[in-house]
Amino acid sequence: xxxxxxxxxxxxxxxxxxxxxxxxxxxxxxxxxxxxxxxxxxxxxxxxxxxxxxxxxxxxxxxxxxxxxxxxxxxxxxxxxxxxxxxxxxxxxxxxxxxxxxxxxxxxxxxxxxxxxxxxxxxxxxxxxxxxxxxxxxxxxxxxxxxxxxxxxxxxxxxxxxxxxxxxxxxxxxxx
Amino acid sequence: xxxxxxxxxxxxxxxxxxxxxxxxxxxxxxxxxxxxxxxxxxxxxxxxxxxxxxxxxxxxxxxxxxxxxxxxxxxxxxxxxxxxxxxxxxxxxxxxxxxxxxxxxxxxxxxxxxxxxxxxxxxxxxxxxxxxxxxxxxxxxxxxxxxxxxxxxxxxxxxxxxxxxxxxxxxxxxxx
DNA sequence: CCGCACTGGTTCAGTGAACGAACCAAATGA
DNA sequence: TCATTTGGTTCGTTCACTGAACCAGTGCGG
Numbered sequence: 001x002x003x004x005x006x007x008x009x010x011x012x013x014x015x016x017x018x019x020x021x022x023x024x025x026x027x028x029x030x031x032x033x034x035x036x037x038x039x040x041x042x043x044x045x046x047x048x049x050x051x052x053x054x055x056x057x058x059x060x061x062x063x064x065x066x067x068x069x070x071x072x073x074x075x076x077x078x079x080x081x082x083x084x085x086x087x088x089x090x091x092x093x094x095x096x097x098x099x100x101x102x103x104x105x106x107x108x109x110x111x112x113x114x115x116x117x118x119x120x121x122x123x124x125x126x127x128x129x130x131x132x133x134x135x136x137x138x139x140x141x142x143x144x145x146x147x148x149x150x151x152x153x154x155x156x157x158x159x160x161x162x163x164x165x166x167x168x169x170x171x172x173x174x175x176x
Numbered sequence: 177x178x179x180x181x182x183x184x185x186x187x188x189x190x191x192x193x194x195x196x197x198x199x200x201x202x203x204x205x206x207x208x209x210x211x212x213x214x215x216x217x218x219x220x221x222x223x224x225x226x227x228x229x230x231x232x233x234x235x236x237x238x239x240x241x242x243x244x245x246x247x248x249x250x251x252x253x254x255x256x257x258x259x260x261x262x263x264x265x266x267x268x269x270x271x272x273x274x275x276x277x278x279x280x281x282x283x284x285x286x287x288x289x290x291x292x293x294x295x296x297x298x299x300x301x302x303x304x305x306x307x308x309x310x311x312x313x314x315x316x317x318x319x320x321x322x323x324x325x326x327x328x329x330x331x332x333x334x335x336x337x338x339x340x341x342x343x344x345x346x347x348x349x350x351x352x
Numbered sequence: 353c354c355g356c357a358c359t360g361g362t363t364c365a366g367t368g369a370a371c372g373a374a375c376c377a378a379a380t381g382a
Numbered sequence: 383t384c385a386t387t388t389g390g391t392t393c394g395t396t397c398a399c400t401g402a403a404c405c406a407g408t409g410c411g412g
Contacts, residue, residue, distance in 0.1 A: 007204065010223070011324070011331055013276030013287050014207050014269060020280075022200070024370075028183065031190050040389050047186070050371050055390055065279075076380065077388045085279055091301055092275060093190060095267035100189030103241075103261055104196075111189050125267055126311045127302045135302045148187065155187055200399075216360050226400050231361055252409065253359050 020064050021089065025049050026057050030086065031093045033067065035143065035163060036173035038079040046159035061086070073172070087170065090138040091127060098125045110146030117142045117168065141169040196240045197265065201225050202233050206262065207269045209243065211319065211339060212349035214255040222335035237262070249348070263346065266314040267303060274301045286322030293318045293344065317345040 007015040021027050028047055037043055044054055058080055061067040066086040070079050094114060101111060102125075114123045117140045121131030129136050144166045154160065162173045183191040197203050204223055213219055220230055234256055237243040242262040246255050270290060277286060278301075290299045293316045297307030305312050320342045330336065338349045 010204070011287065011329075011336075012204075012207070012273070013280065014273040015204060015276070016280040017272045017276030018203060022203070024198070027194060027198070028186070028188075028191060031188070041387085044389095050373095051390070052372090052392085053370065072388090088275060088278065088301075091271035092268065095271055096193045097188070097190040099264055099268060100191070100193030102264065104189065104192040111187065124311070125264075126304065128304075128311065135300070135304065153187075160187075217358085220360095226402095227361070228363085228401090229399065248359090 017092075020060075020066065021092070023057065023060075025053060026061070027089075027093065027096065029054075029057055029061065030066065030082075030089050031097070032159075033080065033082050033086065034090055034093060034138065034169055036167060036169075036171050037159060038081060038172055039072070039077060039175075040080070041077075042159045042173070042175060043080075045157045046155075046163075079172075082170065087138050090141075090169070094123070094127055095125060106148040108148040108151050111148045112146055113144040115142045115144055116140060138169050143167055143169060193268075196236075196242065197268070199233065199236075201229060202237070203265075203269065203272065205230070205233055205237065206242065206258075206265050207273070208335075209256065209258050209262065210266055210269060210314065210345055212343060212345075212347050213335060214257060214348055215248070215253060215351075216256070217253075218335045218349070218351060219256075221333045222331075222339075255348075258346065263314050266317075266345070270299070270303055271301060282324040284324040284327050287324045288322055289320040291318045291320055292316060314345050319343055319345060 006019055010016075021030060025047065029043060032043055032046055037046060040054065040058065043049070043058070044051060047054070058067065058069075062069050062080070065083055066089065067080045068083050070081055072079050097112070098114075115121060116123065116129035116132065116134070116136045119129050119131040121129050123136055123141070124130055127135055143163075145164050149164055154164065158175045159173065162175050167173070182195055186192075197206060201223065205219060208219055208222055213222060216230065216234065219225070219234070220227060223230070234243065234245075238245050238256070241259055242265065243256045244259050246257055248255050273288070274290075277288075291297060292299065292305035292308065292310070292312045295305050295307040297305050299312055299317070300306055303311055319339075321340050325340055330340065334351045335349065338351050343349070
């Protein structure tokens with residue numbers, strides 16, 4: 001079974017959501033997918049996750065319709081691409097990330113800002129642009145790395161280096 | 177250690193948040209706390225969670241400053257009350273819950289609506305009142321049970337019965 | 353003041369999941 | 383043809399979750 005741990009008997013939509021994305025690593029995989037990561041190897045390099053667990057989680061996410069597995073754009077391998085259902089997980093990732101940023105700040109400063117692509121203004125915790133006031137959909141978000149990602153204790157794998165530049169959410173990363 | 181599973185090396189605020197609330201059961205405990213559950217026994221009855229795990233999670237949440245353990249209002253036992261840091265988890269619980277409601281609807285209808293207490297209008301996925309447009313803080317949310325909670329397959333424990341009536345978020349439940 | 357029930361735990365054996373290293377196979381491409 | 387890239391699978395060890403049983407402090411009735 002793809003979801004070996006269930007919250008049976010919980011007559012609750014939060015529990016249903018957690019059955020899909022509540023397992024260890026799953027939401028970090030979705031976060032990376034929102035950031036543009038698409039290849040098995042890239043998830044693995046960026047997350048330091050055991051390969052068996054990654055294979056299991058990717059399979060479960062495809063099974064549940066959050067990701068889709070397509071032929072790789074470069075000819076080799078596959079791409080794991082977010083479906084609309086997966087993109088709708090963005091508010092969850094955003095609120096998690098902003099809660100962590102608020103209560104566990106790095107001494108080096110902010111990790112990442114989320115900005116409204118047109119306005120260049122930050123989003124608030126509810127996903128509203130602090131300049132124009134609109135609720136910003138995932139496709140209109142630009143992720144801007146903060147000072148905490150530039151220090152010497154930053155990760156040096158290719159994915160982390162690609163994520164150290166500002167980039168549009170959902171756009172495939174160009175791994176250098 | 178209170179958090180036996182860490183995401184070490186993840187230079188990311190979402191990972192830090194998941195270290196605190198990412199373990200199995202933890203977010204369901206926070207959800208219940210937002211709904212007004214405060215007693216060990218009530219969490220246990222409502223969640224069907226092993227007592228050892230519940231004790232571990234409550235201890236970890238107190239340790240991390242999400243809950244506070246205070247003398248029970250009724251004279252006996254303790255109350256686990258959300259801190260401000262814990263109340264700030266509401267956007268996470270809300271977005272999880274609404275994602276689950278959107279993609280895993282019950283055939284009996286909606287489980288719960290979240291409404292703006294003054295307006296009696298529903299919140300959207302970003303926590304804005306669909307009538308007045310404001311971003312609604314947790315304290316101004318009223319939870320209205322939907323048809324899916326009223327059927328014959330609803331849970332019958334005292335906590336579930338108390339939650340089957342509309343109630344204000346954060347206000348202590350009166351268990352009948 | 354004694355004993356009982358309520359509350360909030362802890363302990364323990366059995367099971368299942370995560371970890372990390374090694375191995376494997378299909379497909380490109382030199 | 384053979385090496386490399388990619389995306390896995392296998393397997394032994396470790397660790398966490400489960401469920402049942404046991405335990406201790408506190409109020410309260412008698």
